[in-house]
Amino acid sequence: MPRPGPSPERIEERLLALVEERGPGKTICPSEVARDLGGPHPDGWAPLMQPVRRVAVRLMKQGRVAILRKGRPVDPDDFRGVYRLSLPDGGSVPAEPADEGDGNSSSERPAT
8 A cells, every 4th residue: 555645734844945955046856855755766756746846836826935947937827847946036935924714804804
């Protein structure tokens, strides 16, 4: 029976740690994240490539990482081929965004 892969939270943790370690202006390959979690053999890391991509897309939409293709940011909803991951333009991983909850922040509530 195949063992379950790492959780999205674990993938996020390693992805953010690796881009932070690499530093501003540098990139990592998504396979580095997959190999870090799945080991050196393709049977361990190759199945993690799609979960890593899903986490990277979510993090880019949150502004926490950049996904680059040919050195340029991509549309996270529509990119193909080889890509790299880096810190966003600010040069560090921003703090985790506040919980979006139900969309009823105090600024959105009607005045009473």
